[in-house]
Amino acid sequence: MDEIVNKVANSKLEVFDLEDYFPKAPIVELDISQWLLEGFILKEKDFRETLKNYEWQQFSGQNVALFCVTDAILPAWTYSLVATYLAPFANAIVQGDKKAMLLSLYQKELSKIDFQFYADKPVILKGCSNKPVPNEVYVLAIQELQKVGRSVMFGEACSAVPLYKKGK
Known part of the structure; x- marks a missing residue:
């Protein structure tokens, strides 16, 4: 045989x-529309104040994908400003969804x-x-x-x- x-x-x-x-680190999505007036209007002073008082530590060791669920028209600096608050805590930050984060990490x-x-x-x-x-x-x-x-x-x-x- x-x-x-x-x-x-x-x-x-x-x-x-x-x-x-x-x-290995979790990927979370963070919707910035929660900090816009009615989810659409960015009032700079209020937006900055909200960011300043937000609990950013919750993103420690995570990969964060920033997006806006509404069709708000935002200034080009919006996501960059949010990223400055996330940077001390998050492993990585992208503007986009979880898939965009996965692509960036890969x-x-x-x-x-x-x-x-x-x-x-x-x-x-x-x-x-x-x-x-x-x-x-x-x-x-x-x-x-x-x-x-x-x-x-x-x-x-x-x-x-x-x-x-x-x-x-």
């Missing part, structure tokens, strides 16, 4: 799992990786995730992996979709 050989386990495939770089993490580890190797960009990794992050990752890998596939070793092969 022939021995069953796990070709995947014995292959030189390297798995690049974006979930490994998922932020961009920072991917920029720190030495992709030379994957040089001339077949790579699988792991596609199944238990965490909400945005599709845009896969686009960022393939651009880096394509520069160095011999080939890049998407998915799992048992059912990978070829994305790139050097020389083709």
